[in-house]
Amino acid sequence: MTQPKRPVGRPRRHAEFDRFEAELPEVMTKRPAYNDGIGLFKGATGCTVWLKIRLPLGGVHNGRTVPIGGSVEIKKGKRASWTWQELIEERDRLQKLADHGKPLEATEVPTFATHAGEWLERKKSTLKSFGVTQGNVNRSLIPAFGKKALNAITVGDVNKWIGKKRATLKPGTVQRELNTLNAILNDAVRNGLIDRNPATWADKIKGVEARQRFVTEKEWKTILATCERIEQEQEDNREQTPHRIRGWLRHYVAWAYNSGMRRAEILALTWDNVREVDAEHTVVEVLNSKSDKSRFVSCTPEMKAIIEALRALPRMDGDDRLFPLSMTTLKRSLAALWKATGLNDVRLHDLRRSHATILMSKGIDPRTIAGRLGHSGTAMLAKHYAVDLGTRKRLRLLHNRSSEDVGV
Structure with a gap:
C-alpha cells in the first residue's frame, strides 16, 4: 500500500543560504565561495564572512583603485557574529553606497585643528594675505573649534563663537575671521569630510558695512x-x-x-x-x-x-x-x-x-x-x-x- 506524502511546510526564510553553507567543504584552501554577494570561507581556524560589492562608478577601496564596474571583496569577521538577515542588510547598505559613488570605508573625521593646519599648508603659496589668515586661525579659530571633530561643529557652536567675539571686536574684524572659518569648512565639504558647512547657517553679523572711502x-x-x-x-x-x-x-x-x-x-x-x-x-x-x-x-x-x-x-x-x-x-x-x-x-x-x-x-x-x-x-x-x-x-x-x- 502506497504511503501518503507528508505535506511540505514553508521553507525557512534563509534556507538557500543554509544549504549554501552546508554544502561547502569543512576546510577550504582558496578564495571564499559566494551566494548572491555573500561569501564564506572555511579555514583551519573557523568560518569567516565576506561580501562582494560591485562598484558601477568605480572608486578606491583599501588604497586600491577599482575601475568602473569592478568589484571588491570585504571581510566582515566570524560567521558566528552574523545572522543571514544582518549580512543581507549590510550587503545592501554597502551596495547602496557604491551605487551612489560614496566610499565604502568609514573615514575618521579629523579635528578642526588638524584640517585647518593642512588647509593653511596648502594655501601658503597662493593666499595673498597668508600671515593675516594664519593669525586668525591660530589666535581665534583653533582655540574655539580646534579640539572638535569637523562633523561635531554645529551652527550653535558658530553662533556662540560669534557672540563672544562681538563683545570685544568690531563687526568687520569678526566678519573677516568668520570668512576664514567659512573657507576652511567649505574645503572640508569639498573633500567629503562633512556634508555641509555649519557656518553657512550662522547668524549674520550686524554692523558690517562695505567700506567706501575715496581720496579727494x-x-x-x-x-x-x-x-x-x-x-x-x-x-x-x-x-x-x-x-x-x-x-x-x-x-x-x-x-x-x-x-x-x-x-x-x-x-x-x-x-x-x-x-x-x-x-x-x-x-x-x-x-x-x-x-x-x-x-x-x-x-x-x-x-x-x-x-x-x-x-x-x-x-x-x-x-x-x-x-x-x-x-x-x-x-x-x-x-x-x-x-x-x-x-x-x-x-x-x-x-x-x-x-x-x-x-x-x-x-x-x-x-x-x-x-x-x-x-x-x-x-x-x-x-x-x-x-x-x-x-x-x-x-x-x-x-x-x-x-x-x-x-x-
Whole structure:
C-alpha cells in the first residue's frame, strides 16, 4: 500500500543560504565561495564572512583603485557574529553606497585643528594675505573649534563663537575671521569630510558695512607732500640709517593710485613684467592676481616716469623687483605715512577705489575698469569701488584732476 506524502511546510526564510553553507567543504584552501554577494570561507581556524560589492562608478577601496564596474571583496569577521538577515542588510547598505559613488570605508573625521593646519599648508603659496589668515586661525579659530571633530561643529557652536567675539571686536574684524572659518569648512565639504558647512547657517553679523572711502584731490596732494617730507627726512638721516631702503615710498603710493593694483600685486612686479608695446605704450603684466588670472595694466604717463625712477633705486644683486622691499617694511611705512598725514581713516586700498571712481567719472566703460582692476565682472566694481555718487557735481573734486594723474 502506497504511503501518503507528508505535506511540505514553508521553507525557512534563509534556507538557500543554509544549504549554501552546508554544502561547502569543512576546510577550504582558496578564495571564499559566494551566494548572491555573500561569501564564506572555511579555514583551519573557523568560518569567516565576506561580501562582494560591485562598484558601477568605480572608486578606491583599501588604497586600491577599482575601475568602473569592478568589484571588491570585504571581510566582515566570524560567521558566528552574523545572522543571514544582518549580512543581507549590510550587503545592501554597502551596495547602496557604491551605487551612489560614496566610499565604502568609514573615514575618521579629523579635528578642526588638524584640517585647518593642512588647509593653511596648502594655501601658503597662493593666499595673498597668508600671515593675516594664519593669525586668525591660530589666535581665534583653533582655540574655539580646534579640539572638535569637523562633523561635531554645529551652527550653535558658530553662533556662540560669534557672540563672544562681538563683545570685544568690531563687526568687520569678526566678519573677516568668520570668512576664514567659512573657507576652511567649505574645503572640508569639498573633500567629503562633512556634508555641509555649519557656518553657512550662522547668524549674520550686524554692523558690517562695505567700506567706501575715496581720496579727494586735497587729500591726495597732502599724501604726496607727506611722502616727499618723509623721504627727505630719511635722506637727511642717511648716515644714521645706512641700510634703510629709501626713495620708494612716493613712487609706490603714486603707482597704487595710478594703476588701481592691489598691494601684493605691486610688490610682486618684476622687470620682466614691464612690456614696451611701442614708443608710446607701456604695459605691466600682473601674474599674482587674487583670481589667479594674469592681466595687463596699461601705464599712465606718471607710471612710466616711476618705472624710469625705479631703475636707479639701489637694490641687492639678483633682486629684479620694481619695488625691492618686504611686505613688513611696506606695512610699517604706510602706517607711519597715514599717521603723518593726519588722515587716520585712509588706507592704501582706498587709492584703488579712488582710481576706479575717477575712471568712472571720465566715462570709461565699467567692463574696461573691472578688467583693469582684475575683476571678472562689474558687480564688485559697483559694490566696493566706483559707487554712483548721484551727480556729476558730486564727482567734480575727482573729475577735475589732470589726465596725467590717472588714466588708461
